[in-house]
Amino acid sequence: xxxxPISFTLEYPYTxxxxxxIGPFLTALRDGRILxxxxxxxxxxxxxxxxxxxxxxxxxxFVEVGPGGTVENWTWIxxxxxxxxxxxxxxxxxxKLDGADxxxxxxxxxxxxxxxxxxxxxxxxFHETLEERTGAITDVYFVPExxxxxxxxxxxxxxxxxxxxxxxxxxxxxxxxxxxxxAEGLLDGKFIGQRLKGGExxxxxxxxxxxxxxxxxxxxxxxxxxxxxxxxYTVITPVKYRGQKExxxxxxxxxxxxxxxxxxxxxxxxxIPLDEFRVGMRLRAIFKPVDERSVDDVDNDWMYPSIGNxxxxxxxxxxxxVPLDELPESM
Amino acid sequence: xxxxxxxxxxxxxxYRRYQDSEPSLIMGLVNQIVAEVEIDRYEIDLxxxxxxxxxxxxxxxxxxxxxxxGAWPPVYESHLEMDGAWALFEAFVRLxxxxxxxxxxxxxxxxxxxxxxxxxxxxxxxxxxxxLGLDPVSVAGLQARALLDAGKAxxxxxxxxxxxxxxxxxxxxxxxxxxxxxxEDLLKQPYYASPLRKHDLPPISDGATAxxxxxxxxxxxxxxxxxxxxxxxxxIESHHxxxxxxxxxxxxxxxxxxxxxxxxxxxxxxxxVRFSPEEIVLRQALDLADGxxxxxxxxxxxxxxVMATGLTRIVEVARRIRNGEAGRGLGHAASxxxxxxxxxxxxxxxx
Numbered sequence: 001x002x003x004x005p006i007s008f009t010l011e012y013p014y015t016x017x018x019x020x021x022i023g024p025f026l027t028a029l030r031d032g033r034i035l036x037x038x039x040x041x042x043x044x045x046x047x048x049x050x051x052x053x054x055x056x057x058x059x060x061x062f063v064e065v066g067p068g069g070t071v072e073n074w075t076w077i078x079x080x081x082x083x084x085x086x087x088x089x090x091x092x093x094x095x096k097l098d099g100a101d102x103x104x105x106x107x108x109x110x111x112x113x114x115x116x117x118x119x120x121x122x123x124x125x126f127h128e129t130l131e132e133r134t135g136a137i138t139d140v141y142f143v144p145e146x147x148x149x150x151x152x153x154x155x156x157x158x159x160x161x162x163x164x165x166x167x168x169x170x171x172x173x174x175x176x177x178x179x180x181x182x183a184e185g186l187l188d189g190k191f192i193g194q195r196l197k198g199g200e201x202x203x204x205x206x207x208x209x210x211x212x213x214x215x216x217x218x219x220x221x222x223x224x225x226x227x228x229x230x231x232x233y234t235v236i237t238p239v240k241y242r243g244q245k246e247x248x249x250x251x252x253x254x255x256x257x258x259x260x261x262x263x264x265x266x267x268x269x270x271x272i273p274l275d276e277f278r279v280g281m282r283l284r285a286i287f288k289p290v291d292e293r294s295v296d297d298v299d300n301d302w303m304y305p306s307i308g309n310x311x312x313x314x315x316x317x318x319x320x321x322v323p324l325d326e327l328p329e330s331m
Numbered sequence: 332x333x334x335x336x337x338x339x340x341x342x343x344x345x346y347r348r349y350q351d352s353e354p355s356l357i358m359g360l361v362n363q364i365v366a367e368v369e370i371d372r373y374e375i376d377l378x379x380x381x382x383x384x385x386x387x388x389x390x391x392x393x394x395x396x397x398x399x400x401g402a403w404p405p406v407y408e409s410h411l412e413m414d415g416a417w418a419l420f421e422a423f424v425r426l427x428x429x430x431x432x433x434x435x436x437x438x439x440x441x442x443x444x445x446x447x448x449x450x451x452x453x454x455x456x457x458x459x460x461x462x463l464g465l466d467p468v469s470v471a472g473l474q475a476r477a478l479l480d481a482g483k484a485x486x487x488x489x490x491x492x493x494x495x496x497x498x499x500x501x502x503x504x505x506x507x508x509x510x511x512x513x514x515e516d517l518l519k520q521p522y523y524a525s526p527l528r529k530h531d532l533p534p535i536s537d538g539a540t541a542x543x544x545x546x547x548x549x550x551x552x553x554x555x556x557x558x559x560x561x562x563x564x565x566x567i568e569s570h571h572x573x574x575x576x577x578x579x580x581x582x583x584x585x586x587x588x589x590x591x592x593x594x595x596x597x598x599x600x601x602x603x604v605r606f607s608p609e610e611i612v613l614r615q616a617l618d619l620a621d622g623x624x625x626x627x628x629x630x631x632x633x634x635x636x637v638m639a640t641g642l643t644r645i646v647e648v649a650r651r652i653r654n655g656e657a658g659r660g661l662g663h664a665a666s667x668x669x670x671x672x673x674x675x676x677x678x679x680x681x682x
Contacts, residue, residue, distance in 0.1 A: 010388045014457070022458045044573070046459045052574050073480065073577070075472025076525040081448040083464030092469045094572060102573035105465060105473070113525055118480050137459045165462060167453060171388040173444040176351045208355050210398040213362055213372075215355060300352065301389060 135160030200261025345634025357399025500629025538636030
């Protein structure tokens, strides 16, 4: 059996309001300054909204700290992750900025671990331009004091009130054995389901029977005919959103293959006019030519299973419609 | 306080990459437990699952997992985006209400498709830490240095934890990484997040653990050797690393105090040591005695199925009480960077 590698990127573009403490802190960073907040007799940096001992709300009483500071703790990162501030080796440190009573955890760019020590002096360095300084914790980094450049920075305009953070994570897997057999079937122009212990056929299978609570194997695979009945449909009118590719209204149908116990959902219908489309209509899958079939979007996910990009179109079989009260049941 | 006992448990091996679905990991465990206690699955009053959709990048993966523990006939269930040890805590508290008798706890995770070092910064402060990609490995490096600078440990101490744990893993059939390796050989390895070396880190694992608990009378009906939960508590420290002493674990100490933990009475302690310095922090904070065997399973350094790692510690203690190796033990679970949050569970067999 072939192996089907799958890779996908999960993205959550967060925009967050910053509030009365983090807002001024990030505004100051954009302008090349670092703020701590007074809390009782001490100054906490990065500032927080609540007194950690009493949980009382802190009033926004800020104190400028740094730009110099003392390294209280450090670790040399020899193999940075793609999310780290530097892609070549660097140090994460806990730096107590001059005027602050707590440490800030941040990154130091240095020549190597030999340049690092507890107690060493470091200096804040800000990115030079306002394009690079967006009002984020990454507007600044630190260097050993001797490496520091003098900076003359132009402050930005207005308050930073929103932060944006694109979470982007890439995952790599391969299709599980049952999904790989399903994909291989699609490339061969076949619908391969799995027969459950109660007799129904699940398509695609899940690799197990959730009712009988047993794992299924290749011996439970069954091929279904490429014919079925429309159970439901809707007209999708595209709205614009991130990633949307559709522009014109189209039909999306749920249909059930003959012998299946479960519907194929979200089958696009673009060749049958809306006024000719009916629940109960009999359809047949016309597969694409072999060299045009793709299963790139077949996935281990079970919620909205894809049947890949192998069907050219669903067309009428010419058989009479199935009466509404005789429609097959589905799980 | 209602008496509550662990009546059955099951776990999968820790896999580097388990090539099938998360529900299929769980299903076998639940079937095994139900068969062992000879009840129907629908006789279990409550099911609580602990898992994390971010691990394998599947939105609503926790819904798919319901297939694993079974929802037909419909079941009373709940889910936590936390290690299963916290699901156990919730179930324990729920059983105190006295109207239901039993609860199934299911913990599962598949870390293999993703990149944990990129995912776990999302657990940290979204404004000042997550955008730096501040990951658990890097914070563990800071914790290690804090111990060295405080004179509470040496690099040799870290290596001794690794050497002993990986050797103990050789007798654990569920271990993923186990070997006999000397402290001297470990100390020759290069740094990764200095002063940590790569062997001070846990492996990336897929795996699951499940447990059935019940109130006193029901527990005795369901098994011959109930393992009693004598206390369970959890405490958390600040998200602001600058407000924490990384060389100490005050949250563990507070949890131990609230439980009245008598450390000298413990035959065994399974600690959620994901990075070797964590064992040193926990031993000191909990004031463990020399006579207490620590992590005889090898601990998370031999297998780290995130979301099940903590519950697995409690299972490893229960297993040793049930087979007579121990009379009383402590299971520990942790969450967040550098032991930010700690859960303690005291277990005891019948006298």
